[in-house]
Amino acid sequence: MKKNFKSGFVAILGRPNVGKSTLLNQIIGQKIAIMSDKAQTTRNKIQGVYTRDNAQIIFIDTPGIHKPKHALGDFMMKTAYSSLSGVDAVIMVVNATEKLGPGDLFIIERLKEIQQPVYLVINKVDLIEKNQLFEIITKYQEAFDFDQIIPLSALTGDNVDALLEQLIQMMPEGPQYYPADQVMDHPEYFLVAELIREKILMLTREEIPHSVAVQVQSMQKNENDKVEVLATIIVERKSQKGIIIGAQGSMIKKIGHLARRDIEKLLATKVYLDLWVKVQKDWRDRPSNLNDLGYQSDNY
Template sequence: MDNPNYKSGFVALIGRPNVGKSTLLNYIVGQKVAIMSGVAQTTRNKIQGIYTSKQAQIVFIDTPGVHKPANKLGNFMERSTMSALDDVDAVLFVVSATEQRGAGDDFIIKRLKKVQRPIYLVVNKIDQVSPNDLPGIVAQYQNSLPFKSVVPVSALQGNNVNGLIDQLVAGLPHGPQYYPADQISDHPERFVIAEMIREKIFMLTRDEVPHSVAVDVTSVKREDAEHVHISANIIVERPGQKGIIIGRRGQMLKKIGTMARHDIEHLLGDKVFLQLWVKVVPGWRDKSTLLKDYGYRDKDY
């Protein structure tokens, strides 16, 4: 990078489940890299979304929503969240304007007191509340940490997101462009494909299955210049969950596949043939070897 004034750095997003961290990340990078769902705990790995302009590059680390761990997967998710804060240039603490400050926020604030980096309070979902309510919402958090700035945004509509980026860039150190300008994530294609399939499962099955689901992409083969053949296993813990995902006469699985294929084709820019199977693996969330097989590796964090 020849520009001596170029800025770059790493920024972590942290917040309770469902405050809109993934929606914010996707809006900033302009393409879906983090799955979005109304179901808590949908983001399991630290997804890096990369924002690049002529003046700066920001590498965003989206952490899993903070919650009390109930199993090994939960423990992994919490370790992933907290380790993301140890080596970044700034932290975005994202809260929802539609929810009161709660125990999850207090837990995050306690951890952030140890962070020696600029912390921005991002109040998301301002499109869902009256502007008159905003001062009261901000007041719940304002004195809990020495925030560098308080930034109200609507990640869904994009309100003030550019203002947030401008503030981040202003505070970043001078540095190199780490990734090519057209790269939006450092995850391999298989990871992103699995996330897209998992998002559709969440979207379509809601509270019936979600936290017991993993997606293992077993094969990505390019058939020719324009066609990609993808095979993936949907992993559940109980036979009843398998029945829900397959659906009557296979209709649910077909719907999941059709919706996921559409997103994957947009990602790859090619026609995709997607084959999905559903496998029952009892207790996979508490088995370390299986967590590693399905992509949850401590060594990556």
């Protein structure tokens, strides 16, 4: 173990759509969690690894905490709560443009049960007037005794360094868990599937909210040194399949074009992306389907 090296685990919690994934991407310095203006975009625990000479922090980005409506929702909530065990600190992220509401109080009740330091991150401060900040801080201080309150903008990166400094200060001395150049713990095919799903959420708007999953069947280099990716987009209804394919295949072409661009950046090589669409009725409510699609409780 390096002398005076600090390391530890930090869980990022918050209601859906407060900017947890944006914050994680800003900290890591590249895209490892998908971003969308739709709630509950993150479905699995994504571990992002931040390393510098004297410290390493493993951040666990969790699904937004909400009331589950199906088996996938249950899985997401169990995942979010399980991330609280064994961490060294917890960050609760809130949106500065929204009032303290029942969803935040629901999370705060849960935080009262844990022993670790809890940091409140007030995100999106670039979207409010400076004089509004004091009132927001006061409201949250009345609700819970946070160890630190840090206003920042995950999108612009403003004050994110201050958060990192605070976290490193309180981390225990420990080993470097991951190599310095590793930024996440999920395999590449998981991230490739997530990038494809992000483009679907972005392009189909309200028609295909959360009834879509992506499974990467294979990823291999061909004789021209291009990586061939074969992936299946899974939906619950025939009508959704039609929306994803689009008139004369126009939508699936758009999804493929945008996803391929991001996948090429991720893999730093040329990519051939082959997308198929499959209907799997009520997959979100079937444990066997959830297992097949990578939502496995054993991993959490």
